[in-house]
Amino acid sequence: MFTYIIHRLLIMIPTMIVISIVTFVIIQLPEGDYLTNLVKELQAQGEAAALEKVEFLRQQYGLDQPAIIQYGMWMGFWPGPSGFDGILQGNWGWAFEQDLPVSEVVGDRLFLSMLLNFVTILFIYVVSFPIGVYSATRQYSIGDYGFTLLGYLGLATPNFLLALIIMYFSNLWFGVSIGGLMDPEYLGEEWSLAKFGSVTAHLIAPVIVIGTSGTAGMIRRLRANLLDELQKQYVVTARAKGVPPGKLLVKYPVRMALNPFIADIGNLLPSVVSGSAIVAVVMQLPTLGPVLLQALQSQDQYLAGSILMFLAFLTVIGMLISDLLLALLDPRIRLGGGVAK
Secondary structure, three states: OHHHHHHHHHHHHHHHHHHHHHHHHHHHOOOOOHHHHHHHHHHHHOOHHHHHHHHHHHHHOOOOOOHHHHHHHHHOOOOOHHHOOOHHHOOOOEEOOOOEEHHHHHHHHHHHHHHHHHHHHHHHHHHHHHHHHHHHHOOOOHHHHHHHHHHHHHHHOOHHHHHHHHHHHHHHHOOOOOOOOOOHHHOOOOOOHHHHHHHHHHHHHHHHHHHHHHHHHHHHHHHHHHHHHHOOHHHHHHHHOOOOHHHHHHHOHHHHHHHHHHHOHHHHHHHHHHHHHHHHHHOOOOOHHHHHHHHHHHOOHHHHHHHHHHHHHHHHHHHHHHHHHHHHHOOOOOOOOOOOO
16 A cells, blocks of 8 residues: 555656646636736826836746747746746746735645645535435435435535525525625734634535535436446445344445445546636635636736645545545455456
8 A cells, every 4th residue: 555655646747747747738728917907008108117117027937039938937847047047846836916925925825725625625514414315215205315315406506606696695684695705804914713613614615515516426326326326236235134224224235335435536626626717716715716817818837837736636636536436445456457366
C-alpha cells in the first residue's frame, strides 16, 4: 500500500503539469488579455499616466513575452522579471482587475469554498447512503416510489433554479434572506467562534441546493448496484443457510455495492465545484465561484489560472482518496493493476 501511495503521488506531478498546460492554453485562446483591454479603455479616456502603469505591469509579469515564456514564469519553472517567481514558489501572480496579489483576492474565499464543498460532499453521502439502501431492500414500496420521485426531481432541477425557489419562499414565508455565508456584521472581520457559528448556520441552504442533484444521482446508483448484488447466487445461498438478513446485507451485498459508490468521489468533487459556481453567484456566496467567472470574463489570466489550478488539485486529490478507499474496501482490487497468476 505504501508503494502504491508513493506511485500515485508521483503520477500526480505530470498530471498537474499537463493540467496546467491545458489551463494556460485555454485562458490564452481569446485574443488579447486584461491589460490589452484596459489600454483601449484608458486611451479612449486620455489617461496617459495610467498607461505607464499598465506598461509597467506588462513588463513586470512578462506579458510582453511569447506564450511559452509566460507559462514558464507563471508556473515558476524559471524566474521572471522583477522577482516574479511563479506558482511553484508560492507566488500566484497579480489580479489586475482588483490591483492586488491573487493570494489576497482569494483570501477567505479559498477556505470558504473548501468548507462549502467538503460539507456538500459529506451531505451527499450521509443522505444518499441510507436512502439508497432503503430503496433497494424495499423495492417497489411506497417509500421506494417516493424517493425515486424525489431523485428524478433532484436530477431534473437546475441548482440555480432551486436556489432561486428557496430564496423566494424563505423571504415570502419567514421574511428572511438566506443569501451569503455569514451575517453582514462578520464580513471582513477576523475569525471567531461567533463568526464560525454564523457561517455554519448559513451553510444549510447552499449545501442543500448544491448537493441535491449529486444526492439524487448517488441514490439511483447505490440502489441499482445493491439490487444487482441482492439477486446474485451467493446471497440466495446465504439466505438458504439461515444467515440473519441484517448480517447478510451488511457483510456482503452492501460492501460490494459500495465500490462504484466510493469510486464516484473523484468525479463528484469537480461536479460539486462547477455546480457551486453558479449557485454562488445567485446566492451571493463569498466563494471562489464568482471570482473565477469574473476573472474569465475579464481575461484576468493569473487570477483565473490560479483558481483553476487549485480546483484541479482538489480533483486529483479526490481521485487519490477514491482509489485508496476502494483498495481498503475490496481486497480483490489489485493495486498494481497486474493479472494474478
